[in-house]
Amino acid sequence: MELIAKYHVETDLPIKKAAEAIAAEQSTGTWTAVRGADNPLAARVISAEGTDVEIGFPEELFEPGNVPQYLSVVAGNLFGLGSLKKVRLQDVIFPEGLVRAHKGPRFGIEDTRKILGVHDRPLIGTIVKPKVGLDPAGTAAVAAAAVRGGLDLVKDDETLTNQSFCPLIPRLEAVMSALEKVEKETGKKAFYAVNVTTGADQILERAEVAVDHGANMVMIDVLTAGFSALEVLSQHVKVPVHVHRTMHGAFTRDKGHGISMVFISKLVRMTGGTNLHTGSYMGKMALGTEENDLSRDALREVWSGYKRVFPVASGGIYPAKVYGNLDGYGIDCIVQAGGGVHGHPDGTEAGARAMVQAVEAWQKQIPLKEYAKDHKELERALCFWGS
Ligand code: CAP
Numbered sequence: 403m404e405l406i407a408k409y410h411v412e413t414d415l416p417i418k419k420a421a422e423a424i425a426a427e428q429s430t431g432t433w434t435a436v437r438g439a440d441n442p443l444a445a446r447v448i449s450a451e452g453t454d455v456e457i458g459f460p461e462e463l464f465e466p467g468n469v470p471q472y473l474s475v476v477a478g479n480l481f482g483l484g485s486l487k488k489v490r491l492q493d494v495i496f497p498e499g500l501v502r503a504h505k506g507p508r509f510g511i512e513d514t515r516k517i518l519g520v521h522d523r524p525l526i527g528t529i530v531k532p533k534v535g536l537d538p539a540g541t542a543a544v545a546a547a548a549v550r551g552g553l554d555l556v557k558d559d560e561t562l563t564n565q566s567f568c569p570l571i572p573r574l575e576a577v578m579s580a581l582e583k584v585e586k587e588t589g590k591k592a593f594y595a596v597n598v599t600t601g602a603d604q605i606l607e608r609a610e611v612a613v614d615h616g617a618n619m620v621m622i623d624v625l626t627a628g629f630s631a632l633e634v635l636s637q638h639v640k641v642p643v644h645v646h647r648t649m650h651g652a653f654t655r656d657k658g659h660g661i662s663m664v665f666i667s668k669l670v671r672m673t674g675g676t677n678l679h680t681g682s683y684m685g686k687m688a689l690g691t692e693e694n695d696l697s698r699d700a701l702r703e704v705w706s707g708y709k710r711v712f713p714v715a716s717g718g719i720y721p722a723k724v725y726g727n728l729d730g731y732g733i734d735c736i737v738q739a740g741g742g743v744h745g746h747p748d749g750t751e752a753g754a755r756a757m758v759q760a761v762e763a764w765q766k767q768i769p770l771k772e773y774a775k776d777h778k779e780l781e782r783a784l785c786f787w788g789s
């Protein structure tokens with residue numbers, strides 16, 4: 403069996419030559435011929451036309467279970483080859499032997515819905531804002547207001563971890579007791595994704611201590627912490643894992659050079675994420691719908707025995723952007739707004755209600771302005787931010 407890697411390549415070389423250079427550099431070759439050239443581990447060029455290159459890597463080249471090593475092969479030195487002007491890893495088809503070496507998500511879409519008791523609509527989330535600066539009590543107050551307004555998920559921002567102004571455990575305890583109170587009063591269940599991102603030597607212990615202190619979901623910045631850190635969490639920590647993709651823009655946004663979100667989505671599913679930010683169809687970081695479609699499908703289509711993963715629409719979203727994002731993602735997604743909730747003129751709870759109402763309008767396929775006529779929080783949001 404082979405692992406098949408698909409690249410976009412821009413080069414002054416004949417494209418077949420460029421493809422051979424990638425195949426050699428990432429398997430048995432170097433810049434000059436060395437003995438043993440008929441090595442069975444040599445990669446081969448499957449096709450090379452225009453700017454499209456497909457390379458077949460023998461499965462034996464890979465150490466099953468070792469995601470960092472997979473990346474060193476398919477996304478390693480090749481990016482530095484002087485003979486290539488631009489190169490982007492677009493997709494990877496993994497052989498069954500490598501897929502089976504990973505368990506994938508412990509909690510998938512269905513498990514998360516079951517815990518929440520929400521089955522018939524997209525989940526709605528928020529990011530506590532300001533990004534940083536609140537103390538534990540301030541964070542808890544924002545989280546409680548968001549859930550009182552009907553949201554299913556409250557998460558830390560990607561830069562908040564265990565800083566002195568808001569230590570993780572006191573923050574977690576404050577938020578969880580506030581959410582418990584809201585649930586007692588309203589019956590509304592919600593997740594709080596506490597950001598456990600930290601060094602490889604501490605991340606598992608940090609997550610386990612968080613769960614011991616009541617965490618019902620953990621969050622990881624997977625590109626700064628690493629895919630193997632995500633896999634350690636998903637395989638050892640018994641709560642869903644929310645995966646943020648901060649730093650992705652360094653290599654996903656140039657369509658000619660870097661690594662696609664599709665490949666990152668496959669790796670996150672393989673290493674066990676439950677929710678993954680895959681970009682908004684309308685929002686501040688929208689990168690074009692084709693990549694969203696492919697990432698969305700990579701997370702939810704049938705793939706070996708892996709559970710399905712929630713794509714997360716986030717980034718500059720507010721009620722008027724809900725329709726466009728849900729048209730793209732459909733019901734099995736999480737639509738999230740930070741500023742689009744907490745910046746509502748009547749505060750966080752009203753901002754949450756406005757997002758809930760926008761999702762209801764989409765479900766009923768009623769135009770937002772129509773629905774806003776008898777939903778005042780939505781009305782206020784449309785007036786304030788535009789429709
Ligand atoms: C959104 C967000 C998320 C972005 C990341 C932020 O806040 O918290 O990190 O969604 O982008 O910090 O910008 P707002 P992506 O809702 O206030 O914009 O989801 O595309 O990875």
Ligand code: MG
Nearest residue numbers: 529559560561
């Ligand atoms: Mg953020």
